[in-house]
Structure formats: structure tokens, C-alpha cells
Amino acid sequence: MTAEATSQDLLPADLTMGTVMLKVGDMKLMTDYYQRALGLEVVAEQDGGVYLGRLQRPLVHLAAAPSLNLPGRGEAGLFHTALLFETRAALAATVATTAQYEPRSFTGSADHLVSEAFYFNDPEGNGIELYWDRPRENWSWEGTDVVMDSLALPPQRYLEQHLTQESLESQQGAGAGVGHIHLQVGDIHSAHQFYVETLGFEKTAGWHGQALFVSAGRYHHHMAMNVWNSRGAGPRKDTLGLGEVLIEVPSGDDVGALADRLKVAGVASHHTGAELRFEDPWRNSIRVAVR
Secondary structure: OOOOOOHHHOOOOOOEEOOEEEEEOOHHHHHHHHHHHOOOEEEEEEOOEEEEEEOOEEEEEEEEOOOOOOOOOOOOEEEEEEEEEOOHHHHHHHHHHHHHHOHHHEEEEEEOOOEEEEEEEOOOOOEEEEEEEOOHHHOOEEOOEEOOOOEOOOHHHHHHHHOOHHHHHOHHHOOEEEEEEEEEOOOHHHHHHHHHHHOOOEEEEEEOOOEEEEEOOOOOOOEEEEOOOOOOOOOOOOOOEEEEEEEEEOOHHHHHHHHHHHHHHOOOEEEOOOEEEEEOOOOOEEEEEEO
């Protein structure tokens, strides 16, 4: 966005990320993982799918798609769904149960300065980030870019410092939300054109032309895109994995303003008034709806 961008050009500062829909091949295995490993509970069952979350707030929607194949490593799609926890103790409890459920699903951890994060893969290879945000007043900015890094964050030491018996026992009673969604895309230039110049996110960070981080309201990022595995990837086939990204906004006016921007940009969309459905350049499905 240019400095002259008006509020009409931008997504609302108080948007939130909503329920992530995943197309899954083995519903029993995947439901068990999200319940027992991640400590989510079934919030609703609908059309053969399961909504799982915390405190009746759905975070993940598992939709049965047994006829679909797994995506290739280099295809566009989901890099990870990031679940945000309110306290370090709540994060530590879920890191502990996830690692215990399947130790080999752990893929890494990092102190990103703005947050502390632990990474896993679910049984069908969908990436998951579990994280806690440092207070916003502790974030550093260089102009419009937030300062992030990937410093060592030893998991065992973290659990020793922050895991409590109480947080383990009250795991499902601890709130969590979808903090951000990270995608694999074919190129960063097209991602910037679509997510910043058309949708109205603001760029908050980049990484050597290989990754782009975007947000509304100066959050560190609500969405990110990278080409680490997927440089040059074209539009997605219909596969297991990411089914839909949901972005929640405060009002119908916000949905309408975005619908207008998409129309001007020549992006096909379906607008019902309360929500808007469209695809990014890699056929990742996005729904923007009134919260």
C-alpha cells in the first residue's frame, strides 16, 4: 500500500482470522489428533464434517474428502495454520500433549521476537504452529516493518519453565484462536499484488524475496506466503489439505468495500451481502464474512 492509501483501500484494522477448513482423507485419525494432541473439543458436526475448537469457538473444520489425494510438497496450498494461545502456560500444555501424542510430528521451534512458536505436522501433513504473542508494546518496528527473527527456543527448557499441572488439567478451558494462516505460493510478487494491492492487507515484513508477511491494524501478521518449497507453483489441483481460509470483519460495509476492490481488479467473486467468496492466484479459497 502506498502512503496515500485510504481506509477504503485497506482491510479493517480489527479483522480476525476465522475457522480454517481442511479437506481430510481419514476423519477418524484426524479428529483424534485434533482432540487428543491439540486439546480441541468437538463444537459441532455438520454435513459429515467436524468443527473443533476451544470454549465453543470453532478453530478447525475437518471436511471429509476420502477420494482426494495428498498434495505434492512443491504445490501451492497450506504451509501452516497458527493457533494463538493467551498464556505461556496454555501454550506449553498443548505443546506437551502434541509432542507426547506423536513425537515425530514435531518439526521445530523459534523465538520470533514478537512471539514464541512451536511447529508440528498433523497426520496428513498439514503444518501447525502453536504460539504465544509477546505484548505489542514489546514489539519493535523499523518504519512499517515489524522486527522478527528466528532465534533458538529449546522445547524442553520451555516446558520446564512454563508447563504446570494446572494448565495440563484445564487445557480445554484455556482459550485459543486462529492467529494467522501461512500459505505456500508460486511467487512473492503475485502474492503482494493480490494480498496487499488488491485485498488491502498491509505488508509488515519480507524475507529476501522468499516470504511476505501481511496484516491489518499493525498485527505482526494475519497471513504470510512463502516460496520455500513451492517456487513456480501454478494453480492448485483439488487435493487434501487446505479447503478454505476464513477472514472475519466487523461489518457488511467492510465486505462490500472488498467486493468493490475485487471487481475493479477483475477478480471473480461471489458476494451474498454478508460474505464474499473468491480465490487467490493459486486457487486457495478465501471467504470474508461478517463476524
